[in-house]
Amino acid sequence: MKNCKGAAPAAAPRNRATIPGMIRILITGGTFDKRYDEIGARLHFTESQVPDMLRLGRSRVAVAIRTVMLVDSLDMSEADRELIARNCAQAPEPRLVVTHGTDTMVDTARVIASRVTDKTVVLTGAMVPYAFGSSDGMFNLGSALSFAQVLPPGVYVAMNGRYFPWDKVKKNTKTGVFEEIGT
Numbered sequence: 001m002k003n004c005k006g007a008a009p010a011a012a013p014r015n016r017a018t019i020p021g022m023i024r025i026l027i028t029g030g031t032f033d034k035r036y037d038e039i040g041a042r043l044h045f046t047e048s049q050v051p052d053m054l055r056l057g058r059s060r061v062a063v064a065i066r067t068v069m070l071v072d073s074l075d076m077s078e079a080d081r082e083l084i085a086r087n088c089a090q091a092p093e094p095r096l097v098v099t100h101g102t103d104t105m106v107d108t109a110r111v112i113a114s115r116v117t118d119k120t121v122v123l124t125g126a127m128v129p130y131a132f133g134s135s136d137g138m139f140n141l142g143s144a145l146s147f148a149q150v151l152p153p154g155v156y157v158a159m160n161g162r163y164f165p166w167d168k169v170k171k172n173t174k175t176g177v178f179e180e181i182g183t
Contacts, residue, residue: 022062024093029070030101032126032137053138073101081111088116097144098123109166113155122148124158127176
């Protein structure tokens with residue numbers, strides 16, 4: 001499912017002007033939102049699980065959720081990355097979290113950073129689908145929401161309880177952990 005449109009806030013937002021500190025969550029897909037098709041023996045997308053994750057995590061952060069697309073990051077095109085960056089730029093909120101696949105998260109962060117300079121944008125993902133029950137997704141989402149509230153404007157990647165400036169991080173494909181580079 002590409003470019004799936006719609007907003008599904010965890011709680012119906014009141015007038016945005018009355019909710020200081022609201023964070024926009026942009027959903028783009030990735031392992032974060034994959035489900036397992038037992039008959040076809042494959043991972044696929046149906047709908048985002050972020051609202052359930054926020055509810056189960058008892059999050060009290062004011063959020064506005066928009067599903068931009070549900071795409072595996074390995075299948076993302078430059079046009080998809082541009083669409084994500086455009087959504088970041090056009091969001092009225094100054095603080096955003098973007099759920100994204102881990103394989104090309106830094107590529108998308110690069111595009112966002114080239115177009116959005118006045119907001120705090122935190123990208124996060126998961127190595128294991130949330131639907132599997134043993135996912136790191138809920139922890140990473142909570143960390144990203146926390147980092148988005150306190151970091152200055154810029155583009156960051158939040159994984160494994162750490163945050164990194166987008167241009168100082170890489171995914172270690174052998175360990176499945178994001179690591180700082182260039183220090």
